Amino acid sequence: MAEEIRIDKGLTKTITEFAPHHYHIEVEKGATLYHYRLGKFNPKDDRNSELIVDVAENAKYVGCLVLLDDAPANLKVQINLKGKGASCDSDAIYLGSGKQKYNLALIANHEASDTVSLQKAKGIMKDASSMDFQGLINIKEGVAKISGDQLHEAILLSDTAKVKCAPELAIASEDVKCTHGSSIGMLDESALFYMESRGISKPEAKALLLKAFVLEILNKIAHEKTRDDFTAEVEKWLTKNI
């Protein structure tokens, strides 16, 4: 059963949690929700998470989801921009090792005019871990002045790690500005050489590059304690895995 959460009209609220569950969230007119989630689970927990957010007129949803192995396997983040002027800025970081398997879907439904969606996902996968990523920007017929951006980037640290990406745009309106992109690759060898040429060891250079890769998203977390906690968890993962 999905938990119901409502952010009342005009309010600004921050929710930080360390185990993503099923949610249905309503962000009412003019309200803002900062929603930070770090996936850390007991093995017996439900390993699925579905988040559906309805964003009303001039309301905003800002989300950051961080997945660190042991995270739920199947995740969906669906943002419904229902009212005029609604917006979302929804990010995800996924880090996988061993045989960790993820399915992640990021969906932005533009159901009203003057709506803006920003979605960014970044992943680092090693060993035989895998990610099946789906991205969708869906724009309903008859709405106007829409801006939708979705970007997915992944770095593979082994030959056996896999990332499958299916970015999709479904546009039934004309007054739309949309971008989407995806890149999957290995660590930049020329950047590694540059750093090593300054005396930084290869493992340290790798860790620094990977940290920089995800910091771009972590640094956006507005709540300081959450930002520090999440960054520390990500650093712990990098130290253990690089």
Add this chain to the structure above:
Amino acid sequence: MSFFEIKDLVAGTEDKTILSGFNLSINKGEVHAIMGPNGTGKSTLANIICGNPKYKITSGKIIFKDKDISTLSVDERAHLGLFLGFQNPVEIEGISVITFLKYAVNAKRKFEGKDKIAAPDFLKMIKVRATALGISDEMLKRPLNVGFSGGEKKRIETLQMAVLEPDFCILDEMDSGLDIDALKVVSDGVNVLAKDKTRAFLLITHYDRLLTLIKPDFVHIMNGGKIVKTGDENLAKELEAKGYQGIING
């Protein structure tokens, strides 16, 4: 034995030999310049000396401070005192110039058995050198080289050199993308380090202009993966007048 020496070096990529029997000898306190047509292997040479894994050495030796460095890792070569000022420094999103400098300084200190540098000492050390190179605090906080102009990138390369104080500096086309004023600032930065004659420099350039600002002791013309002519600074002037083909064929 020379401070730095390359002996009969044959090297290149997996499928192409680029350096074919390259020899060079440099003493402490000397400034050498290598000039040559595009595609003759100048940048490859710089990358091979510093250990870029893109290139393979087939035969020959690279001796620095009495040690064959050709099997050392890139960072080990740096700790020995080797520095490459890149022609096109990479852009790294997410790491600021100042953070990168701190990592580099602390890596050097770790190698020397010293503790990490204290924050006030580090800032003081950077501030003095950055000011001399016309680098603002704002620029130090920006992601490394991201969106920097050619001149800004070369200033940051020179700042890294000034901070790390290497013993042998290879500067690959440090004059490319620079206007006269920026070239003067960067050349002054090099001349400060060259002044006490405890280091050696290898400048890779296409133009005489740089060599009027940093006076070389030797000028080498490179063609087909090896040095074909060596002279003093007048050779660079002769080159300006005659062109590469005039020198190489004449």
